[in-house]
Structures are given as structure tokens and as C-alpha cells.
Amino acid sequence: MKNEIWMRFKGNKGACISLILIIILLLMALIGPYLNSWRYSDQVLPNANKPPSAEYWFGTDALGRDLFTRVWHGARISLLIGLATGFISAVVGAIYGSISGYAGGKIDGVMMKLVEIFYSIPFLLYVILLSLLMEPGVKAMIVALSAVCWLGTARVVRGQVLKLREEEFVLAARLLGAGRTRIIFRHIIPNVSGPLLVMTALIIPEAIFAEAFLSFLGLGASAPVASLGYLIKDGMQGIRSYPWQLFFPAAFVSLMMLGFHLVSDGLRDALDPKIYK
Numbered sequence: 001m002k003n004e005i006w007m008r009f010k011g012n013k014g015a016c017i018s019l020i021l022i023i024i025l026l027l028m029a030l031i032g033p034y035l036n037s038w039r040y041s042d043q044v045l046p047n048a049n050k051p052p053s054a055e056y057w058f059g060t061d062a063l064g065r066d067l068f069t070r071v072w073h074g075a076r077i078s079l080l081i082g083l084a085t086g087f088i089s090a091v092v093g094a095i096y097g098s099i100s101g102y103a104g105g106k107i108d109g110v111m112m113k114l115v116e117i118f119y120s121i122p123f124l125l126y127v128i129l130l131s132l133l134m135e136p137g138v139k140a141m142i143v144a145l146s147a148v149c150w151l152g153t154a155r156v157v158r159g160q161v162l163k164l165r166e167e168e169f170v171l172a173a174r175l176l177g178a179g180r181t182r183i184i185f186r187h188i189i190p191n192v193s194g195p196l197l198v199m200t201a202l203i204i205p206e207a208i209f210a211e212a213f214l215s216f217l218g219l220g221a222s223a224p225v226a227s228l229g230y231l232i233k234d235g236m237q238g239i240r241s242y243p244w245q246l247f248f249p250a251a252f253v254s255l256m257m258l259g260f261h262l263v264s265d266g267l268r269d270a271l272d273p274k275i276y277k
Contacts, residue, residue: 008270015266018259025256029079032072040073040226042066049242059244061234071248074228078208078256081141081227085207088146090200093153094192098184100154101161112158115151123148123210127219138227141220145207153199160192194271201264205257212253228253 010016033040036057044064052059058067100111127144134140164170165188173183189196208228214220215229216236228249235246 005270009266012266012269014262015269018262018266021255021259022263025075025252025259026079028072029076032075033069036066036069038066038069040065040070049238049245051242052244058248059242061245062238062242067231067245067248070226070231071228071252074226074231074249075252075256077138077225077227078211078229078253081138081145081211082204082208082256082260084142085145085149086200086204088142089149089153089203090196092146093150093199094157094189094196096150097154097157097159098161098188098192101158102165102180102184102188104162104165108158112155115154118148118151124219127214136220137225141211141214145210149203149207153196153203156195156199157189157192160195161188164188164191194267198264198268198271201260201267205260205264208253208256208260 038056042065044060046064047056047060048062048064050056050060050064056066056068058071061067061070096111096115100108103111123144126147127140130140130144130147134143170183170187173187178186211220211227212229212232215227216233218233220227220229231249232246232253235242235249239246
């Protein structure tokens with residue numbers, strides 16, 4: 001079964017190329033800041049606003065800091081926020097949705113009403129409240145994004161569990177005396193791993209974009225943390241005279257989002273055999 005899924009995924013050239021792109025971006029986010037002699041916080045004011053050159057591969061910003069180092073450092077932060085948000089949303093959403101769908105009845109109704117209430121609260125309100133409770137930064141961004149993104153995952157998992165709870169393997173486990181906890185974690189959640197994986201792959205680019213958007217507005221990661229959103233905000237100030245300061249961080253945010261979206265499409269197609277019938 002796993003071989004069939006992998007073969008179907010490999011048949012999608014766009015998804016395979018995007019997966020390679022994501023791996024390259026991850027590797028560069030890890031090693032990129034160490035590929036030259038500049039640190040992301042080094043300021044050389046005489047070299048401010050230098051265009052891309054052999055010395056400064058992506059140019060410099062208004063304070064003479066090397067943009068190549070800062071872009072990859074920012075990519076590391078953006079990917080950390082996206083991956084952490086995707087993981088937390090998958091875990092919380094899977095557990096919550098499984099319990100709601102398996103329990104059914106009034107418990108399911110109450111739990112889904114809570115999800116609808118959380119959905120009705122504007123996302124920016126979450127961020128502002130958490131900014132008051134927590135110090136603005138990466139942790140606050142992960143908490144704020146996870147507090148919203150798990151809701152969609154819970155809905156998807158709950159819908160899958162409603163179909164699975166009457167399947168023969170669940171009835172057999174029930175007849176053999178398995179408790180609810182064991183059935184949910186050993187039998188149901190593993191069987192919703194496909195939709196869960198697709199949802200997680202979709203949440204990651206959404207979280208990366210949300211971080212960039214909020215940092216651009218001044219509500220996300222801020223100095224000395226150089227996330228891609230923060231770099232885009234800085235680059236906008238000199239867009240007419242120094243366009244490279246905006247181009248590079250904006251280009252890498254776009255590549256990340258495109259890569260993860262195409263991989264999620266490839267996973268969805270590979271995990272749904274009806275598409276190939």
C-alpha cells in the first residue's frame with residue numbers, strides 16, 4: 001500500500017519538484033547563515049544599501065547587514081513557525097476531532113459548538129491578546145497560530161471518524177473489550193493519517209504566510225529576530241531605490257508557500273485512489 005502511494009506521488013512531477021525544493025530550502029535555512037563570514041546582526045554602516053555583489057551575494061540593508069545571511073536566518077524562523085504550528089495543530093486537532101466524532105451525541109454537539117465559537121473570534125484578536133499576555137516573538141506566534149489552525153484539522157478528523165466508527169475493525173475491537181482510548185489511538189487515528197497529513201501540509205504554508213503578514217504589520221516577530229516577514233517590512237521602505245531588499249525575502253516566502261501547497265496537492269492525489277480509477 002505504501003509503495004502504491006509513493007508511486008502515485010512520484011507520478012506527480014510538480015509535487016516531486018516541490019518536495020526537492022522544500023528539502024533544499026530546509027537545508028539552506030540550516031547552513032545558509034554560516035556560508036559566509038557575516039553574522040545576521042553585523043552592522044557595517046559604510047556598506048549600507050549595497051547591491052548584490054561578490055562580497056554581498058544578496059546585497060545589504062540600510063544598516064549594512066548582509067542580506068544573504070539575514071534571509072536564510074529569517075527562513076529558519078519562518079519554517080520553524082510553520083512546522084511547529086503544523087505539528088501542534090495536527091496533534092491537537094486529531095485528538096479533539098477523534099474524541100468528538102467517536103463519542104457522538106451530545107458530547108459531539110458540545111465539542112463542535114466550541115469549535116464554531118473559536119472560529120467566530122477574529123484571528124487578529126488572538127494575536128493582540130497573546131501579545132499582551134506573552135512577550136512578542138516566535139513562541140507567541142506559534143501559540144497564536146496553533147490556537148486557530150487546529151480547528152480546521154479537528155473538523156476534518158471528526159468527519160473521517162464518523163465514517164470509521166461503524167467499520168468492522170472498530171466493532172471487532174469493541175467486541176474484544178478494547179476501551180475508547182485504545183480504539184481512538186490504536187485504531188482510528190492511524191486510519192485518518194492520510195487526511196491529517198494533507199491538512200498539516202496545508203497548514204504549514206498558511207502559518208508561514210500569516211507570520212509574514214503579521215510581522216509586516218508589526219504584530220509578529222520583531223527585532224532582533226529577523227523573520228522573512230520582518231525583512232519584507234524593512235524592504236518596503238526602500239523599494240524604489242533598493243528593490244533587492246524586498247525581492248529576496250518576498251521571493252523565498254513565495255517559494256515556500258508554493259512548494260508546500262504543491263506537495264499537499266500531490267499527497268491528496270496520492271492518498272485518494274479514486275482519482276486514478
